[in-house]
Amino acid sequence: EAQVTQNPRYLITVTGKKLTVTCSQNMNHEYMSWYRQDPGLGLRQIYYSMNVEVTDKGDVPEGYKVSRKEKRNFPLILESPSPNQTSLYFCASSFLEGGGDSPLHFGNGTRLTVT
Amino acid sequence: EDQVTQSPEALRLQEGESSSLNCSYTVSGLRGLFWYRQDPGKGPEFLFTLYSAGEEKEKERLKATLTKKESFLHITAPKPEDSATYLCAVQTFSGGYNKLIFGAGTRLAVHP
Numbered sequence: 198e199a200q201v202t203q204n205p206r207y208l209i210t211v212t213g214k215k216l217t218v219t220c221s222q223n224m225n226h227e228y229m230s231w232y233r234q235d236p237g238l239g240l241r242q243i244y245y246s247m248n249v250e251v252t253d254k255g256d257v258p259e260g261y262k263v264s265r266k267e268k269r270n271f272p273l274i275l276e277s278p279s280p281n282q283t284s285l286y287f288c289a290s291s292f293l294e295g296g297g298d299s300p301l302h303f304g305n306g307t308r309l310t311v312t
Numbered sequence: 313e314d315q316v317t318q319s320p321e322a323l324r325l326q327e328g329e330s331s332s333l334n335c336s337y338t339v340s341g342l343r344g345l346f347w348y349r350q351d352p353g354k355g356p357e358f359l360f361t362l363y364s365a366g367e368e369k370e371k372e373r374l375k376a377t378l379t380k381k382e383s384f385l386h387i388t389a390p391k392p393e394d395s396a397t398y399l400c401a402v403q404t405f406s407g408g409y410n411k412l413i414f415g416a417g418t419r420l421a422v423h424p
Contacts, residue, residue, distance in 0.1 A: 201355070232414075237321075237416055238416060239316070239399070239414040239415050239416040239417060240356075240399070240401075240414040241414075242411075242412070247409075253409075287355050287356075289355070293410070300346060300348075300358035300361065301356075301358070301412070302358075303355025303356050303357070304355050305353065305354050305355050306353070306354070306355055
C-alpha cells in the first residue's frame with residue numbers, strides 16, 4: 198500500500214531535549230516536505246526537499262533541522278524544543294512540488310507537546 | 313502578500329441540506345488550486361485540482377468550481393460521512409519554486 202509513515206504519532210517532551218520525528222514514503226517520490234498545523238493558521242511549511250541531499254527552508258524553519266540522505270526518508274529534528282513548537286506535524290511527499298497532477302500524499306501526523 | 317482565506321470556519325448541516333464552502337485567494341500567479349479532505353487524527357487527502365477560471369470537477373456529492381478570485385466546494389445532499397475538515401491550497405511560483413499556501417480549513421459537521 199502506498200503510504201507516508203510518520204513516527205511517533207504522539208510525543209510529549211520537555212524543553213531542550215533533542216528529538217527526531219521520522220518520515221518514510223514507499224512511492225519513490227522525489228519531493229518531500231514537513232508542515233506544522235496550528236488552529237486557525239492552517240498548514241505551514243517548515244522544510245522541503247526536492248531530492249536526495251537537496252533541502253531548503255519553508256515559511257517557518259526556525260528551530261528545526263532536516264536531512265535527506267535517502268530518497269524514502271526525511272526526518273525532522275528539533276535540537277532544543279521549546280513550548281512554541283507544540284503542534285501537529287505532517288510529513289508529505291509527491292513526484293513534483295505538490296502540484297498539478299502530482300498532489301501531496303500526507304502522513305497521519307505527529308502530535309508534539311513540549312512542556 | 314499571498315493569502316488564502318476559507319469561510320466559514322465551521323459549518324453544521326442536516327443530512328440532505330446542500331451548501332457551499334468558500335476559498336478566496338490573493339496570489340501573484342495561480343498555478344493551481346487544490347481541495348483536500350482531513351478526517352480527525354489523519355492527514356489531508358487529495359480531492360481535486362483546478363487550474364483555470366471556469367473549470368469544474370466533481371466527485372460523488374462534491375463539486376469544486378474556480379473563478380479568478382475564489383473557489384467553491386459545493387456539497388449536494390450531504391451525508392454524515394461527509395463530516396470532515398476541508399482544506400483549500402493554492403500553488404504559486406515564488407522564490408524560484410512552486411509553493412503551496414494552505415487556508416485554515418472549514419470544519420463541516422453533517423448531522424442525521
